[in-house]
Amino acid sequence: MEAMTAKPLNYIKQVNKVTTKQRFSSYKRTPLSLLLYLLVLISTVFTAGILIYLIGYILVHGVPYLTKDLFSLKYTSTNVSLFPAMVNTVSMTALALLFAVPLGIFSAVYLVEYAKKGNRLVGIVRITAETLSGIPSIVYGLFGMLFFVTTLKWGLSILSGAATLAIMILPSVMRTSEEALKSVPDSFREGSFGLGAGKLRTVFQIVLPSAVPGILSGVILAVGRIVGETAALMYTAGTVAEIPSNVMGSGRTLSVHMYALSSEGLHINQSYATAVVLLVVVIIINAVSTFIAKRITKG
């Protein structure tokens, strides 16, 4: 059956296929179309070209300086090791996710599973989440400084930075979780209820496990945002290039490290190398997230 329906479709496609020659002869009649086509093409080439150029330029200039010294345990003014910054980035990411992921998932659970239609709270939460996702990172940084650093007296610390970042990524974690929960078919829930499970059990044992891939791809993108953040951290986590002994200590992440290096202007080659590390992290994060998203669409 399939082969029979596929054949005429292919045939129609072949008949309707426009060759390059036909295409250009038709452009002669409508020069505007040619112009638009060229504009579209040039813009796309520009967009792709910028990306390739940026990555290529930084790799070419940075990779030769990825020396062993750059990964030594201690940062000194002569050897600007990025190792402490890497450790701080990892602990900052872990801590921020620890705050934001449960909060994000739980709020999504409330919005999708518990809130009834026409619940006014849902609308308010959605508006506030949209507002939060539009606030610039420097404003988050100032808020973090005023609230976590000064008012709560946490000082310039990894904890203050992580809490600030957690608020920053909360809306995106919430939104991706919401979408993941919504895509779980209702038949799953009905089946679970039908077998006598309560609401809570259904949520934790049936709905959430099926939504994990979707939630995960959103969380991974949030990690990318944390790794790349600078402005929100300068006045919350500080710019000390050391690994603090606990979360109440101050420390700079990789992005802050990179900003400090390039604005001092003394270690430009090491800045390139740091940019390489940042780029590689971001590329890996994007690849993993796309991979997971692809697996969801395949089912």
Place this chain on the structure above:
Amino acid sequence: MKQYKEKIMKGVFLTAACTSILAVILICAFLFMNGLPAIGEIGPANFLAGERWMPKNGFFGIFPMILGSLYITAGAIIVGVPIGIFTAVFMAKFCSGKLYKILKPAVDLLAGIPSVVYGFFGMVVLVPMVRNIFGGNGNSILTASLLLGIMILPTIIGVSESAIRAVPDSYYEGSLALGASHERSVFFTVLPAAKSGILAGVVLGIGRAIGETMAVVMVAGNQARMPMELYKGVRTLTANIVLEMGYATDLHREALIATAVVLFVFILLINLSFSALKHKEEF
């Protein structure tokens, strides 16, 4: 027992859902509480329309920075919007499935690159380029506009592409059947139908551009004076905060927080128009 557990957990979920509301309230409260008194002390007119920013001498006018932010954002829109929309059109209506599988992750990657890396790229590539072509020292409105134009591309492409894809195929087919070419059909029937969605993307891009900090600080020169020429340096609202917060005290510090309040109000206005446009699209 089971009943209690269900009730407690529902409460937990509800509390979690309220955190984002709490966060917005806290952010507003802390910014306004710390910033508004300074505006009162300096005087709203002196603060918003004052042309001199000299904290040591007691001049706290942020008008140059407001203009700086607006100029750079406008420049970014001029650079980024046409390229972004054309690229979105290519991705939605021109490219093959195979090419799309490469382009889509590429645009996502463009969105994922940290702003410091963009700033650094601007510092080592765009600044010398502008210096060689246009003279001056290269740290200028033009450089910042170019860099921000590139940085808002993924936002504009993403939103515009989904707006274009949301237009029913019948529009395109109808136009084609009336004898219009592929390009004409796309640009004169599909694009107008996707207008409000694309506009929402542009507004979102404006929000990104006006709020961008690190990349702008690294290429814009940051001189706190009235912006005059395209090839001269400029300071934005965001740069003003990030550059001076480290050592500011007393009224100077409060004036910087007040700068953030002004920025915040701009962003709220932009957000409002974005959601208005998005809701319009839904009908």
